[in-house]
Amino acid sequence: MKVDRLVSIIMTLLDKKRIGAKELADMFEVSPRTIYRDIDAINMAGIPIRSISGVGGGFEIMPEYKMDKYVFSSADLSAILMGLSGLSSMVQSDELVNALAKIKSLIPADRAKDIEIKTNQICIDLSPWSGNRNIRPYLQMIKTALENSRLLSFAYIAHHGNKTVRTVEPYQLVLKSGHWYFYGYCHKRSGYRLFRLSRMSDLQIKKETFVLRDYQKPILDFEEIIETMQTEIKIRIHKSVLDRVLEFCTYDHFVPDGDAHYIVNFPFIENEYYYDILLSFGEKCECLEPSHIRAEMEQKIQNVAAVYSS
Secondary structure (H helix, E strand, O other): HHHHHHHHHHHHHHHHHOOOOOHHHHHHOOHHHHHHHHHHHHHOOOOOOOEEOOOOOOEEEEEOOOOHHHHHHHHHHHHHHHHHHHHHOOOOOHHHHHHHHHHHHHHOOHHHHHHHHHHHHHOOOOOOOOOOOHHHHHHHHHHHHHHHHHOOOEEEEEEEHEEEEEEEEEEEEEEEEOOEEEEEEEOOOOEEEEHHHHHEEEEEEEEEEOOOOOOOOOOOHHHHHHHHOOEEEEEEEEHOOOOOOOOOOOOEHHHEOOOOOEEEEEEOOOOOOHHHHHHHHHHHHHEEEHHHHHHHHHHHHHHHHHHHHH
């Protein structure tokens, strides 16, 4: 159960006075059953919400109730502030500023210091150290297009460097594994696609609007699929790239080999992406087995050498 969704439901009820379960479910992209569970949780937290049946019915906070600032624990408020503050580092909007202000207004004076300490214990900064400078302005443009149901056009670099021009109906911004994407209906492909912002250029918000379609969220969890595709290969690495190799497997995959090297059972899929990972370690990494992957690595290294010797 997401605390930020519960807070958002409370804020919505304070703002709209009364709202139906279906409208709340659509707003937060969950099932009506989840909304009913959320309402039960809010009631158990001490905020009395009643259900009005019939035409024009829905949920509402009981009129005589005044929300107590102590209904949220220090941990609740700290978690919400951390999430909102992290998002605001990349996406600037009046809504985020207002949400932060509302949450801060719920902090009792006698708990302000404790909540500040807890909030500062974890820093969420989504802005990159360096890299593509278009990401931040593109996020704002896509957010604007989402809010106004406006078409987006852009040039896109897909796999193998193929460049196409796309017109897309935007439906969702996605942050996955440190990279920003947006999900939308692509007119060129006549289907839903996930686009990585760093591969986009010449992004423009079109004047044309579109009618929202019923759509399913993109599948973002490929862990089970990847596990069925992966095999383990044996590589020998120098300790100087140990920190980088740990990005792809845990330390229990490593066996010391002398004072300066490790033998690693490395998770691998036979495609260009994984070969490029091994190549990125340079002379600090040697593929030991299986033999056919070692042979493929030798060929790729020779191809790279040929570029510099020509």
